[in-house]
Amino acid sequence: MIEIYDFRSSIDYKVIEKLTNRSKLEDKRIDDIVYEIIQNVKMNKDKALFDYTLKYDGVEIDESTIMVSQEEIDDAYSKVDGDFLSSLRKAIKNIEDYHKNQKQKTWMDFKDGIVYGQKIRPLERVGIYVPGGTASYPSSVIMNSIPAKIAGVEEIIMVTPIKVGISPFVLVAANEVGIKKIYKIGGAQAIAALAFGTKSVPKVDKIVGPGNIFVAIAKKAVYGFVDIDMVAGPSEVLILADESGNPCYLAADLLSQAEHDVMASAVLITTSIEVAEGVKMEIERQIQYLERKEIIEKSINDYGAIIVVNDLDVALSIANEIAPEHLELVLENSFEMIGKVKNAGAVFLGENSPEPLGDYMAGPNHVLPTSGTSKFFSPLSVDDFVKKMSILYYDRKSLMKVADDIVRLAESEGLTAHANSIKVRYK
Ligand SMILES: NC(=O)c1ccc[n+]([C@@H]2O[C@H](COP(=O)([O-])OP(=O)(O)OC[C@H]3O[C@@H](n4cnc5c(N)ncnc54)[C@H](O)[C@@H]3O)[C@@H](O)[C@H]2O)c1
Ligand SMILES: N[C@H](CO)Cc1c[nH]c[nH+]1
Ligand SMILES: [Zn+2]
Missing domain, CATH: 3.40.50.1980 (Nitrogenase molybdenum iron protein domain)
Known part of the structure; x- marks a missing residue:
C-alpha cells in the first residue's frame, strides 16, 4: 500500500x-536480454523476429501475416462504434491544432552579397512504437503520428505487439491518421527490426514512441544507428x-x-x-x-x-x-x-x-520524458520529425573581405589545405 x-x-x-x-535503465539483467535480442535480430533478421514474437507475445507470425492487411482494417471498423470514432476524431483535431503551432519555418537572410539561412526538411521514414503488452493504446497512435504528419514525413512504419490481441481501436486510429504500414511486432525485437531492417520490416531513420523497460533500453541501444526521440519508459x-x-x-x-x-x-x-x-x-x-x-x-x-x-x-x-x-x-x-x-x-x-x-x-503530446529525463528531454513534437540544413552563398567581394581571417584561422589549426582553398581564389 x-x-x-x-x-x-x-x-x-x-x-x-x-x-x-x-x-534508471540500469538493470544489467534486462540490458543483457535486450542486447542478445538486438544482436540476434541484426544477424538473423525475420527468423529471429518471428521467434521472439512467439516467445514473448505468444503469437505466430510469418512474412505473409506480419503486416496488418486491408481486411483487418475493415474488420476493425466494423468492431468500433460511432461514438468512439467521433471522440477519436475530436482528439485528432485538437492534437493537430496544438502541433501545427510547433511548425518551424525555413528562413533566409540576404545582405550585401551574402545569403544565408536554414532549411527545414522532414525525415523520410520514421518508425513509431505503440505499446501493446498489457494494454493497447489508440491514443499513442495519434500522439506519435500527428506531429510526424505535420512535419511532412513521407512514410510512417508503425509497430505494435499483439499480445493482448490486435486492438480494433488501435487499427482504426492508425487508419484515421493515414498510416499505411502496421507491423504486429513489439518489444526489443521490434526496435531492432526498425533500426537495422529485415526482409519484412523496412529500416527507418528514427524511432519514436514510449514502451516498457525492454523497449526503452532497446531504443537506447540502437541510438546512433538510427535517431530516437527520447527514452520514454x-x-x-x-x-x-x-x-x-x-x-x-x-x-x-x-x-x-x-x-x-x-x-x-x-x-x-x-x-x-x-x-x-x-x-x-x-x-x-x-x-x-x-x-x-x-x-x-x-x-x-x-x-x-x-x-x-x-x-x-x-x-x-x-x-x-x-x-x-x-x-x-x-x-x-x-x-x-x-x-x-x-x-x-x-x-x-x-x-x-x-x-x-x-x-x-x-x-499537447502525451509521449513525454520519464525517469528524471525531463531535466533534458522535451515532449514529442514536430521538431522530432525534421532536420535542419544550413544554406550559404557569398559573392567574390564578400569572400575577399574575410579571406585573410579564414586563412589565419585555418593556419592556427595547421590545416594548410583549408587555407589554400581560400588562397587559390586571391587575385
Ligand atoms: N510515456 C508515454 O507517453 C507512455 C504512453 C503509453 C504507455 N506508456 C508506457 O508504456 C509501457 C507499455 O508497456 P507494455 O508492457 O504494456 O507494452 P510494450 O509494448 O511496451 O511491451 C511489450 C513487449 O515487451 C516485451 N517483453 C515483455 N516481457 C519481456 C521479457 N521478460 N523479456 C523480453 N521482452 C519482454 C515483449 O516483446 C512485448 O511485446 C508502460 O510502461 C506504460 O507506462 C508510456
Ligand atoms: N499516460 C501515458 C503517458 O505516460 C499516456 C497514455 C496513453 N493512454 C493512457 N495514457
Ligand atoms: Zn496515461
Missing part, C-alpha cells in the same frame, strides 16, 4: 533517492497539492498513472496532513473497483509515495529533483507557481486539468 512520509521536521533523502532512481505522475486539494480527485489522478505498469510511479507532495490521510483512504477505497488492481497495487507499493512537507517551496524543490513526466499543480494559486517549475514533461494546472485530459484530448 502507498505510504505517508512526514518530512515536516526533516527530509528523508533515502525516500527521494528511491523515487529519483526508479527505473513507464509512466509517472507527481502531484503538488495544498489544503484546497480534493482527496477524491487527487487519489483518482494518482491511480490513473499507477495502472499503466508495475514500474509506474505516482507521488503526492502536500502541505496538508489532512489531505495526505484523505488521499491514502481514497486510494484504498477507489482501488477496489478498478480493473488493473494487481498492477496498481504493485506500482504504488514500490514506486508510490505521499509526502507531507512544511511549505510549497520545499515541495517544488523535491519535484524539480524528481523531474516527473507529469506534474499536476493542484493549488489555490497554481498559475503563480509555474515560474518555479524547472523540470517536468507536462504541467497540469488546477483541479479541472487532470492528467488523463492530456493523455487523450487536450492537444
Whole structure:
C-alpha cells in the first residue's frame, strides 16, 4: 500500500533517492536480454523476429501475416462504434491544432552579397512504437503520428505487439491518421527490426514512441544507428497539492498513472496532513473497483509515495529533483507557481486539468520524458520529425573581405589545405 512520509521536521533523502532512481535503465539483467535480442535480430533478421514474437507475445507470425492487411482494417471498423470514432476524431483535431503551432519555418537572410539561412526538411521514414503488452493504446497512435504528419514525413512504419490481441481501436486510429504500414511486432525485437531492417520490416531513420523497460533500453541501444526521440519508459505522475486539494480527485489522478505498469510511479507532495490521510483512504477505497488492481497495487507499493512537507517551496524543490513526466499543480494559486517549475514533461494546472485530459484530448503530446529525463528531454513534437540544413552563398567581394581571417584561422589549426582553398581564389 502507498505510504505517508512526514518530512515536516526533516527530509528523508533515502525516500527521494528511491523515487529519483526508479527505473534508471540500469538493470544489467534486462540490458543483457535486450542486447542478445538486438544482436540476434541484426544477424538473423525475420527468423529471429518471428521467434521472439512467439516467445514473448505468444503469437505466430510469418512474412505473409506480419503486416496488418486491408481486411483487418475493415474488420476493425466494423468492431468500433460511432461514438468512439467521433471522440477519436475530436482528439485528432485538437492534437493537430496544438502541433501545427510547433511548425518551424525555413528562413533566409540576404545582405550585401551574402545569403544565408536554414532549411527545414522532414525525415523520410520514421518508425513509431505503440505499446501493446498489457494494454493497447489508440491514443499513442495519434500522439506519435500527428506531429510526424505535420512535419511532412513521407512514410510512417508503425509497430505494435499483439499480445493482448490486435486492438480494433488501435487499427482504426492508425487508419484515421493515414498510416499505411502496421507491423504486429513489439518489444526489443521490434526496435531492432526498425533500426537495422529485415526482409519484412523496412529500416527507418528514427524511432519514436514510449514502451516498457525492454523497449526503452532497446531504443537506447540502437541510438546512433538510427535517431530516437527520447527514452520514454513507464509512466509517472507527481502531484503538488495544498489544503484546497480534493482527496477524491487527487487519489483518482494518482491511480490513473499507477495502472499503466508495475514500474509506474505516482507521488503526492502536500502541505496538508489532512489531505495526505484523505488521499491514502481514497486510494484504498477507489482501488477496489478498478480493473488493473494487481498492477496498481504493485506500482504504488514500490514506486508510490505521499509526502507531507512544511511549505510549497520545499515541495517544488523535491519535484524539480524528481523531474516527473507529469506534474499536476493542484493549488489555490497554481498559475503563480509555474515560474518555479524547472523540470517536468507536462504541467497540469488546477483541479479541472487532470492528467488523463492530456493523455487523450487536450492537444499537447502525451509521449513525454520519464525517469528524471525531463531535466533534458522535451515532449514529442514536430521538431522530432525534421532536420535542419544550413544554406550559404557569398559573392567574390564578400569572400575577399574575410579571406585573410579564414586563412589565419585555418593556419592556427595547421590545416594548410583549408587555407589554400581560400588562397587559390586571391587575385
Ligand atoms: N510515456 C508515454 O507517453 C507512455 C504512453 C503509453 C504507455 N506508456 C508506457 O508504456 C509501457 C507499455 O508497456 P507494455 O508492457 O504494456 O507494452 P510494450 O509494448 O511496451 O511491451 C511489450 C513487449 O515487451 C516485451 N517483453 C515483455 N516481457 C519481456 C521479457 N521478460 N523479456 C523480453 N521482452 C519482454 C515483449 O516483446 C512485448 O511485446 C508502460 O510502461 C506504460 O507506462 C508510456
Ligand atoms: N499516460 C501515458 C503517458 O505516460 C499516456 C497514455 C496513453 N493512454 C493512457 N495514457
Ligand atoms: Zn496515461
